[in-house]
Amino acid sequence: MDDCIFCKIVKGEIPSTKVYEDDTVLAFRDLEPQAPQHILIIPKEHIASAAEITDKNSAVVAHIFETAAKIAHDLGFADGFRVVNNCGDSAGQSVKHLHFHVLAGRDFTWPPG
Numbered sequence: 001m002d003d004c005i006f007c008k009i010v011k012g013e014i015p016s017t018k019v020y021e022d023d024t025v026l027a028f029r030d031l032e033p034q035a036p037q038h039i040l041i042i043p044k045e046h047i048a049s050a051a052e053i054t055d056k057n058s059a060v061v062a063h064i065f066e067t068a069a070k071i072a073h074d075l076g077f078a079d080g081f082r083v084v085n086n087c088g089d090s091a092g093q094s095v096k097h098l099h100f101h102v103l104a105g106r107d108f109t110w111p112p113g
């Protein structure tokens with residue numbers, strides 16, 4: 001997707017602070033962190049949102065959660081973290097490329113609001 005900022009990050013056209021990368025996913029620090037640790041994990045393939053996950057592309061979601069656990073262990077917050085996906089405008093999705101927020105380093109409230 002030519003006008004997608006996360007596709008541009010995948011292609012290296014926009015800089016990011018990478019935390020992890022492999023053939024199918026990229027993890028990088030959020031520009032506006034909402035916690036001491038705030039990392040975004042995205043598929044390299046453009047998937048617009050969680051509403052677009054099907055039996056054809058869902059394997060990458062499992063890999064994203066494997067990546068979240070790996071990052072949590074590597075960065076030392078495996079004892080407590082939150083994974084968030086905002087899907088659609090009403091849920092606050094501002095970037096229309098599937099991404100999971102991994103937040104840690106403070107206490108979180110529930111419900112999230």
Ligand code: AMP
Nearest residue numbers: 014016029030031032086092093094095
């Ligand atoms: P959401 O509101 O769930 O769509 O989350 C999008 C997230 O992307 C927000 O937390 C933004 O701060 C973050 N973001 C937007 N542009 C960039 C960027 N160039 N590098 C890192 N994070 C970004």
